[in-house]
Amino acid sequence: MSTLFDVPGPVARRRMVWVNIAATVVVAGIGVWVLARLGAKGQLDAALWKPFLTANPWTNYLIPGLVETLKAAGISIVTSAVYGFVFGLGRLSSSKIVRTLSGGVVEFFRAVPVLLMMIFFYLGLGQLRIIEPSDVPLVAVVLGLTFYNGSVFAELIRSGVHGLPKGQREAALAVGLRDVQSLRLIEVPQAVIAMLPAIASQLVVILKDTALGVIITYPELLDAARRYGSGNGNILQSLVVAALIFIVINYGLTKLAEMLAGRVGRRTAGKPQAEAPTLVTAIGKD
Amino acid sequence: MDDGFLQQFLSLFDEFDVLAAFWVNIQLTFYAAILALVLGTVLAIMRISPVPSLRWAGSTYVTLLRNTPLTIIMVFCVLGLWGQLGLTLSPDFQTNFFRLAVLGLSVYHAAFVCEALRSGVNTVPVGQAEAARAIGLSFWPAARLIILPQAFRGSVAPLGNVLIALTKNSTVAAAASVAEASGLMKTMIEFRPDVILAIFLTFALGFVLIVVPIGLATTSLSRRLAVSR
Secondary structure, eight states: OTTTOOOOOHHHHHHHHHHHHHHHHHHHHHHHHHHHHHHHTTTTOHHHHGGGGSHHHIIIIIHHHHHHHHHHHHHHHHHHHHHHHHHHHHHTOSSHHHHHHHHHHHHHHHHSOHHHHHHHHHHHHHHHOOSOGGGHHHHHHHHHHHHHHHHHHHHHHHHHHHTSOHHHHHHHHHTTOOHHHIIIIIIHHHHHHHHHHHHHHHHHHHHHHGGGGGGGTOOOHHHHHHHHHHHHTOHHHHHHHHHHHHHHHHHHHHHHHHHHHHHGGGGOSSOOOSSOOOTTTTTTOO | OOHHHHHHHHHHHHHSOHHHHHHHHHHHHHHHHHHHHHHHHHHHHHHHSSOHHHHHHHHHHHHHHHTSOHHHHHHIIIIIIIIITOOOSOSSHHHHHHHHHHHHHHHHHHHHHHHHHHHHHHTSOHHHHHHHHHTTOOHHHIIIIIIHHHHHHHTHHHHHHHHHHHHHHGGGGGGGTOOOHHHHHHHHHHHOGGGHHHHHHHHHHHHHHHHHHHHHHHHHHHHHHOOOO
């Protein structure tokens, strides 16, 4: 915060104590008001919260739901990585046709809402009957997440390679490597390391988006919380608990991303980036 | 693909009002964008302010909201705020759901607006603030005349990203029972399963047509406004 103001002197410090107290009162006041409203509606009754201290909601609803959520997220991460490598390398290909084609695919799937894709795959796979009907929601969630996040990964690899100093490629060619070898052995590994922080923050997006599965009847954590809550009359409490589970996991992933950003600097010639590149900035730059 | 197919596909558009569904998404995006911008700016000011309690409140809000899935927030707005707490934003059933969805979209994206603005503040070099202090400006004049104008220019691109994400996320309003594009797509596919691919591509193209111009506009705007250093 040192960019905006000087180190405060005695007068400013005294003034800040008062402002701080006033602000605390306001912030705490809002908190108390919300709690009072909740209390008045009976939402703070111990009977509604206590069940979460017992085993039943966890063993029968929340943990199986969380397992499904992590399953969908885990599979999606692997498939997105594969997809990202294929199309990321496609965008870096020396053939113009491959480059344009991969570019079009990547930009298209980054512009289409994930939910739209999930609904399409859910209804489409249901129609085709090529997989077990009980697997359809999971596969639809994974496919929707893969097409979107894989495209983001592809974009990360491309911009990571573009962010490397020119000397890396020149040196690779000078020691006799071919184009493809230079990409595979020198450029892409460094690009991936530089992009690790951005990749880690994209994992948060994948985990959060698995919750869209509830709309296509995938029995993930949100669905489990909703079923438990509406069956026991504590839907509000149940949703809060589910949200807290997501927050704890995602907070850990965010911290991991920050830690990576501080660490990978020495292991790559590229500049570490914490976020995915902007949509459509890449159009017309190839 | 013969004539009959195309005609049958086009006849779907007489039966279902696709444009009206997209119009709902655009309206959701519009109102949520304004609310999120206001709330996000307040949060950003709180987070860069010299008052510790405000900084804490701002960063707690951002940490909680940006790590919660939007779908949970949407379901919470309808089942929790309306269903349990009786929060009614309009006597009309449909309008009520619409406004609850706008509320959910706004509180979620405000956290991202706050981060975008903060990243804009980070693009301003320390030398600017030091120079402002050196010529005798105190906190508020320095912030108003030197820091914030440059910060807003630096945050156009990340704000554009938030707007794009918001546009796509307006489909999640389906979880709050708002009749919008993704819901209509589902209905249309269930009605005519044989042309599922054509229906999906129509809706996907609709979003590409909305999102790509936003991306191009904010990218060129951010280039034009960029402070050259």
